[in-house]
Amino acid sequence: MRNKKFLSKLKKTLRNTLKSGESNDIKKNHLQVNKKKRLKHKKTKLLIERNKKKIVLVPACIDYYDHGNYNLTNRFLNKIKELVLSKQKILLNFDRTRKITASAMISFISEVSLLCELNKNEKYITFSHPKNEKMESILKQVGFYDLLNKPKRKTKEYDDVSYWNYASGINTDSKRLADNMDDLEKKLSELAQRKLYKGFTEAMANCVEHAYYATNEPTRWWAFSGIKNNKLIVVICDKGIGIPNSLPLTRTEEIIDKVKKILGLSKLNDSALIKIAAMMGRTRTEKGHRGKGLKDIKSIIDVLNEGSLTIHSNFGYYTYYRKNGHLNDKKKEQKTSVNGTIVEWAIPILVD
Numbered sequence: 502m503r504n505k506k507f508l509s510k511l512k513k514t515l516r517n518t519l520k521s522g523e524s525n526d527i528k529k530n531h532l533q534v535n536k537k538k539r540l541k542h543k544k545t546k547l548l549i550e551r552n553k554k555k556i557v558l559v560p561a562c563i564d565y566y567d568h569g570n571y572n573l574t575n576r577f578l579n580k581i582k583e584l585v586l587s588k589q590k591i592l593l594n595f596d597r598t599r600k601i602t603a604s605a606m607i608s609f610i611s612e613v614s615l616l617c618e619l620n621k622n623e624k625y626i627t628f629s630h631p632k633n634e635k636m637e638s639i640l641k642q643v644g645f646y647d648l649l650n651k652p653k654r655k656t657k658e659y660d661d662v663s664y665w666n667y668a669s670g671i672n673t674d675s676k677r678l679a680d681n682m683d684d685l686e687k688k689l690s691e692l693a694q695r696k697l698y699k700g701f702t703e704a705m706a707n708c709v710e711h712a713y714y715a716t717n718e719p720t721r722w723w724a725f726s727g728i729k730n731n732k733l734i735v736v737i738c739d740k741g742i743g744i745p746n747s748l749p750l751t752r753t754e755e756i757i758d759k760v761k762k763i764l765g766l767s768k769l770n771d772s773a774l775i776k777i778a779a780m781m782g783r784t785r786t787e788k789g790h791r792g793k794g795l796k797d798i799k800s801i802i803d804v805l806n807e808g809s810l811t812i813h814s815n816f817g818y819y820t821y822y823r824k825n826g827h828l829n830d831k832k833k834e835q836k837t838s839v840n841g842t843i844v845e846w847a848i849p850i851l852v853d
Contacts (some may be wrong), residue, residue, distance in 0.1 A: 597630035771817025
């Protein structure tokens with residue numbers, strides 16, 4: 502209760518400062534509020550024991566768009582992994598969950614899916630029905646109930662939930678995803694449709710060729726696709742070694758260093774390596790058409806002069822976007838890792 506009052510007081514001070522227009526005070530108060538939020542996320546309890554049963558408390562927001570939610574979501578996923586790999590049975594409790602967004606949800610599903618495959622003969626993960634009906638509808642729509650073989654209850658239909666199509670596969674099984682996207686393709690212009698499919702299959706080819714490079718892990722991918730507010734949104738995830746680890750294996754140090762200097766990057770951290778990969782594509786073959794999935798996605802955004810490409814890979818974050826004719830990009834190093842790669846892009850479907 503005390504924390505809530507303190508945070509409310511900070512927000513009130515921030516609002517008053519915004520009205521006064523003092524830039525230094527505005528910045529100072531923003532920092533105070535954000536610091537308080539980070540501390541709150543850090544202290545959020547994720548595990549309780551009841552009758553010798555491990556109950557994992559799912560966060561209120563399974564989300565990668567907000568910085569605090571991002572780190573809390575990864576803490577939550579790491580806790581699940583830690584418990585199941587130590588052969589402890591867990592119950593996921595969704596009572597407080599009120600928000601689920603695409604990139605974080607696909608990261609969640611992929612982690613649970615891999616843990617289920619590792620323990621095919623024993624059920625280590627169960628979950629309770631969410632109290633929030635919309636959250637339950639989302640989990641049904643994205644295949645979470647099917648994944649854990651839980652009987653479904655009838656729930657209300659939501660327009661912003663039913664538009665999602667979910668698919669997963671092994672190797673470059675792009676046909677499975679293409680079947681899911683038939684109705685989406687009809688709504689796209691011929692140019693956008695052709696480039697989109699090429700970019701998408703190349704992204705999946707990269708999963709196979711790069712994500713699990715030098716490992717014996719299964720070459721799996723997970724994807725969401727849907728149309729919302731006249732935008733096509735596609736999210737694809739793999740749980741391989743990540744772009745920052747695969748790029749040095751597929752490109753020479755000289756080439757990477759050259760691109761680093763061209764882009765004006767000061768050091769080669771995860772976010773910098775993601776930006777380099779997005780600029781140059783990734784390939785370890787001599788085939789000119791391979792490893793350019795990210796570049797193809799960027800070219801769609803450039804041709805349409807609108808859209809966004811966002812990449813999370815290990816500790817790195819990079820986004821490239823155009824809006825109202827303006828181009829911008831951002832990169833950031835995170836405190837926690839997504840343990841793989843998530844590529845999300847959004848493009849308008851109404852093309853003149």
